[in-house]
Amino acid sequence: MNVLSEQIDVEQFSDQGYAVIDSVFRPEDFKALRDGYSELLDREAAGMLATGSIDSYDASLPFDERLIDVCRQCEEIDWTPFDITFTLFGLDAADSKPIYLGKPIFDILRHPRILDIAEQIVGPEIYCNPIQHVRIKPPQGDQTLTRKNSIILRSQPWHQDLSVTSEDANDTDLLTVWVAVTDATEEMGCLKVIPESHRRNDLMPHCPVDVKQGPSIPDKYVPKEVVKSLPVKAGSVILFHRKTIHGSHSNLSDKLRWSLDLRYQPVGQPTGRDIFPGFIARSETYPERVLADHSEWQRNWQEARDKLIKMGDNSVLAREWSADAPWCA
Numbered sequence: 061m062n063v064l065s066e067q068i069d070v071e072q073f074s075d076q077g078y079a080v081i082d083s084v085f086r087p088e089d090f091k092a093l094r095d096g097y098s099e100l101l102d103r104e105a106a107g108m109l110a111t112g113s114i115d116s117y118d119a120s121l122p123f124d125e126r127l128i129d130v131c132r133q134c135e136e137i138d139w140t141p142f143d144i145t146f147t148l149f150g151l152d153a154a155d156s157k158p159i160y161l162g163k164p165i166f167d168i169l170r171h172p173r174i175l176d177i178a179e180q181i182v183g184p185e186i187y188c189n190p191i192q193h194v195r196i197k198p199p200q201g202d203q204t205l206t207r208k209n210s211i212i213l214r215s216q217p218w219h220q221d222l223s224v225t226s227e228d229a230n231d232t233d234l235l236t237v238w239v240a241v242t243d244a245t246e247e248m249g250c251l252k253v254i255p256e257s258h259r260r261n262d263l264m265p266h267c268p269v270d271v272k273q274g275p276s277i278p279d280k281y282v283p284k285e286v287v288k289s290l291p292v293k294a295g296s297v298i299l300f301h302r303k304t305i306h307g308s309h310s311n312l313s314d315k316l317r318w319s320l321d322l323r324y325q326p327v328g329q330p331t332g333r334d335i336f337p338g339f340i341a342r343s344e345t346y347p348e349r350v351l352a353d354h355s356e357w358q359r360n361w362q363e364a365r366d367k368l369i370k371m372g373d374n375s376v377l378a379r380e381w382s383a384d385a386p387w388c389a
């Protein structure tokens with residue numbers, strides 16, 4: 061445990077609201093994930109061919125070329141099957157697609173190197189918070205690729221992660237662990253942060269920009285005097301405090317920018333997404349409660365999906381940001 065402790069500047073994290081840790085993963089650590097997504101894309105593309113959303117698909121091409129080609133051909137790629145959590149906006153019908161619950165993701169969520177990092181911020185009783193995403197962003201300079209695609213595939217506007225939880229999680233020590241699967245240079249749309257922005261007491265005002273976009277802070281409220289871009293190499297990890305204002309640049313390169321954003325917190329605090337299944341990832345006190353069974357994790361998400369479909373209205377899942385609020389004018 062704590063093999064990486066010397067690499068994490070916990071003081072800088074408390075002071076600045078973020079930390080960058082280089083070389084946490086090697087390329088081979090992502091092989092299973094890449095293979096899983098390659099198969100997933102083949103399956104999804106077969107469905108798109110059958111329904112006529114795309115006209116052609118060359119399975120012999122490398123993954124990046126296949127995904128870019130699919131994005132270019134279809135009106136709008138449905139990201140649900142590629143993501144690892146439910147959208148707050150689309151799970152209102154029994155025909156919404158299952159999310160990706162492959163073992164490679166479960167293994168990364170429980171990866172000892174990630175938990176060693178999280179432990180230094182949230183302590184030894186670690187809960188894997190279920191607000192988590194896989195983002196594989198196509199080149200945004202090519203308007204045909206992204207004009208209609210959901211925000212998850214585009215640059216992310218300024219926000220605090222606390223803005224997407226329900227209010228009962230206001231005091232949860234929520235840690236965002238952002239993992240670079242590919243390089244993320246500034247041209248490729250790396251993250252950007254406002255250092256020290258987590259120190260203010262209140263959550264900033266956020267506004268919903270459109271139905272597929274998470275809440276974002278209106279430009280006039282973003283203290284942009286000190287914006288820091290965070291370019292990183294594949295395998296690096298970036299940590300954010302729940303109130304740190306951050307976003308990402310547009311991917312103006314011709315490559316895919318692939319990342320995971322995962323979240324951890326101490327066991328026993330509200331997750332801010334009650335109905336989604338988190339799990340105990342590490343515990344000294346109750347080691348027998350740690351979830352190590354991939355099938356059980358899958359089942360938990362499937363049960364949550366059934367519940368959500370029955371509920372119909374997902375708006376209860378997170379705090380409400382109204383476009384009619386005075387700060388959105």
Ligand SMILES: O=C(O)CCC(=O)C(=O)O
Nearest residue numbers: 195216221307308319321
């Ligand atoms: O990966 C990105 O572009 C944005 C990630 C982000 O904003 C987050 O993890 O909260």
